[in-house]
Amino acid sequence: MPSGLLHGTMISKRSLRAMEPKGTPHGSMADRAHPETGAPPDPARREGRFPCAFPARSVRGRLFFRRWRFLDYLADGFFKGISLIFSMEEEVWTAVFTTLKLSGLSMVVTLLLGVPGGFCLGYFSFPGKKILRVTVDTLLSIPTVVVGLFVYAFISNRGPLGQYGLLFTIPGMAIGQTILALPIVLALTASAVETMDSRLRFTLLTLGAGGKRLLLSTLWESRHQILLAAVTAYGRVTAEVGVSMMIGGNIKWHTRTITTAITLETGKGEFSTGVALGLLLLALSFVLNWSLAFLRRRTES
Amino acid sequence: MNSAAAPLYEIRNLACSYGDDPVLFIDRLDIPADGPTAFIGHNGSGKSTLLKALAFLLKPASGTVRFLGGETAGRENEFRRQATLLLQEPYLLRRTVFENIAYGLRARNDTKGLRDRVAEGLEMVGLPADFSKREWFQLSGGEARRVALASRLVLRTRALLLDEPTANVDEENAILIAGVVKNSWKQWGTVPLVASHDLQWLEGVCSRTVSMRRGKIESTAG
Ligand SMILES: Nc1ncnc2c1ncn2[C@@H]1O[C@H](COP(=O)(O)OP(=O)(O)OP(=O)(O)O)[C@@H](O)[C@H]1O
Numbered sequence: 126m127p128s129g130l131l132h133g134t135m136i137s138k139r140s141l142r143a144m145e146p147k148g149t150p151h152g153s154m155a156d157r158a159h160p161e162t163g164a165p166p167d168p169a170r171r172e173g174r175f176p177c178a179f180p181a182r183s184v185r186g187r188l189f190f191r192r193w194r195f196l197d198y199l200a201d202g203f204f205k206g207i208s209l210i211f212s213m214e215e216e217v218w219t220a221v222f223t224t225l226k227l228s229g230l231s232m233v234v235t236l237l238l239g240v241p242g243g244f245c246l247g248y249f250s251f252p253g254k255k256i257l258r259v260t261v262d263t264l265l266s267i268p269t270v271v272v273g274l275f276v277y278a279f280i281s282n283r284g285p286l287g288q289y290g291l292l293f294t295i296p297g298m299a300i301g302q303t304i305l306a307l308p309i310v311l312a313l314t315a316s317a318v319e320t321m322d323s324r325l326r327f328t329l330l331t332l333g334a335g336g337k338r339l340l341l342s343t344l345w346e347s348r349h350q351i352l353l354a355a356v357t358a359y360g361r362v363t364a365e366v367g368v369s370m371m372i373g374g375n376i377k378w379h380t381r382t383i384t385t386a387i388t389l390e391t392g393k394g395e396f397s398t399g400v401a402l403g404l405l406l407l408a409l410s411f412v413l414n415w416s417l418a419f420l421r422r423r424t425e426s
Numbered sequence: 427m428n429s430a431a432a433p434l435y436e437i438r439n440l441a442c443s444y445g446d447d448p449v450l451f452i453d454r455l456d457i458p459a460d461g462p463t464a465f466i467g468h469n470g471s472g473k474s475t476l477l478k479a480l481a482f483l484l485k486p487a488s489g490t491v492r493f494l495g496g497e498t499a500g501r502e503n504e505f506r507r508q509a510t511l512l513l514q515e516p517y518l519l520r521r522t523v524f525e526n527i528a529y530g531l532r533a534r535n536d537t538k539g540l541r542d543r544v545a546e547g548l549e550m551v552g553l554p555a556d557f558s559k560r561e562w563f564q565l566s567g568g569e570a571r572r573v574a575l576a577s578r579l580v581l582r583t584r585a586l587l588l589d590e591p592t593a594n595v596d597e598e599n600a601i602l603i604a605g606v607v608k609n610s611w612k613q614w615g616t617v618p619l620v621a622s623h624d625l626q627w628l629e630g631v632c633s634r635t636v637s638m639r640r641g642k643i644e645s646t647a648g
């Protein structure tokens with residue numbers, strides 16, 4: 126959090142400057158009477174000594190309080206957030222379950238399409254393979270809002286898929302998230318299969334494998350990398366806001382996910398709910414990263 | 427298979443290449459089925475390439491290889507099951523030792539008494555039976571090579587192609603492997619073809635020697 130603190134300091138300095146009375150841009154604050162209390166200028170300040178004798182009377186002192194209040198606020202939100210988690214506050218947990226349901230659905234579709242597709246992309250050579258690889262690699266970094274925009278256009282009432290009523294539903298959101306996650310699984314699976322040891326093929330063949338067994342065994346050999354791809358994709362899906370917000374509409378009890386809920390609660394100033402959800406999201410990504418690290422070790426050995 | 431008298435391999439005008447580099451040219455070579463054959467030669471003389479071609483893993487650029495009198499071109503899948511190769515740098519599948527050794531038998535749908543045969547394979551290469559539970563990454567270099575050898579031995583193929591089976595293997599186990607290779611010939615009629623730099627070890631195993639140089643057969647003896 127050091128960058129956050131730094132940021133906080135910078136904001137304070139700016140607001141410090143904003144509090145200076147207009148029209149005396151060059152005057153140092155210590156030379157003037159206090160703008161609100163009208164207290165006389167502080168001689169200690171002019172000499173550059175630390176001005177904490179009567180904090181409430183100096184601007185910096187008030188800043189000190191303000192920052193203190195901010196920390197208080199943060200801590201308050203934090204503790205309230207934790208109590209919200211443990212008191213099983215329904216609003217919090219509904220968002221969590223929606224996130225899990227949505228990401229689960231997206232991942233099932235993504236893996237069903239992505240693993241066989243990525244395998245074919247990496248294993249076979251066919252005309253146009255290079256272009257396809259480049260396209261998939263480009264789609265890796267497609268912005269979530271762009272996906273949101275296109276999916277919205279397709280599934281909204283006037284879109285070609287309008288009659289299915291997918292807008293503001295979890296399946297509709299899953300379409301968008303699948304588009305986000307699919308390139309990750311495709312690209313990582315393809316490169317896992319491509320970079321397989323050349324001895325693997327010889328070994329499988331000389332042990333008598335052929336046809337379907339050869340393909341399945343090759344796939345099984347790259348299972349750790351494929352799992353790695355899945356976990357990476359899952360991370361992207363659970364952390365995104367754009368698609369969930371644009372396609373889901375952040376409808377309470379229905380399509381509100383952890384990320385969209387945090388966006389909303391923060392906007393409302395409901396800090397504690399945001400903190401509760403943020404902590405849960407962090408816990409989720411901690412579990413993901415932990416398993417990623419474990420898988421990396423496994424793939425390297 | 428046509429006749430017992432047919433040589434194991436009949437090689438005619440065989441040429442193999444990696445990409446555009448031709449590395450192996452063999453005008454004529456017969457490898458009889460009546461005992462083990464050794465392949466010797468300097469580094470890069472083409473021993474591994476020849477063994478891969480004989481295991482039907484490399485498609486020849488030209489020429490023919492007949493196996494026990496049968497034409498092999500276009501029927502590699504079928505013949506691959508009768509000639510198995512231990513690679514110079516063996517690769518273990520990312521599975522347990524048991525699954526590694528059982529893989530070839532499973533591929534042949536020949537799983538009767540699988541446990542006993544895997545245990546027998548481990549025993550042949552001098553590894554204790556509880557090794558079968560180990561994962562692929564829990565083995566030393568020599569142990570991994572012996573597991574790979576065991577996974578070929580249990581198949582009891584007609585031809586057993588071994589590319590430096592004793593590299594990384596200690597002396598005691600090298601002697602053990604020599605016994606296994608000779609035994610596989612005596613017991614099951616599996617014909618071992620062995621490439622190695624350990625001439626003394628080869629002498630104890632093989633009665634016939636093919637020496638290679640720059641991708642060609644220099645001489646055959648025995
Ligand atoms: N994958 C490859 N791609 C290109 N050239 C190769 C490849 N493998 C081997 N060669 C070349 O083919 C030739 C024969 O190699 P091969 O591996 O058959 O030799 P070898 O007799 O087995 O040698 P060693 O005793 O070192 O194992 C060498 O000149 C080598 O450089």
Ligand SMILES: [Mg+2]
Pocket residue numbers: 473474475514589
């Ligand atoms: Mg070699």
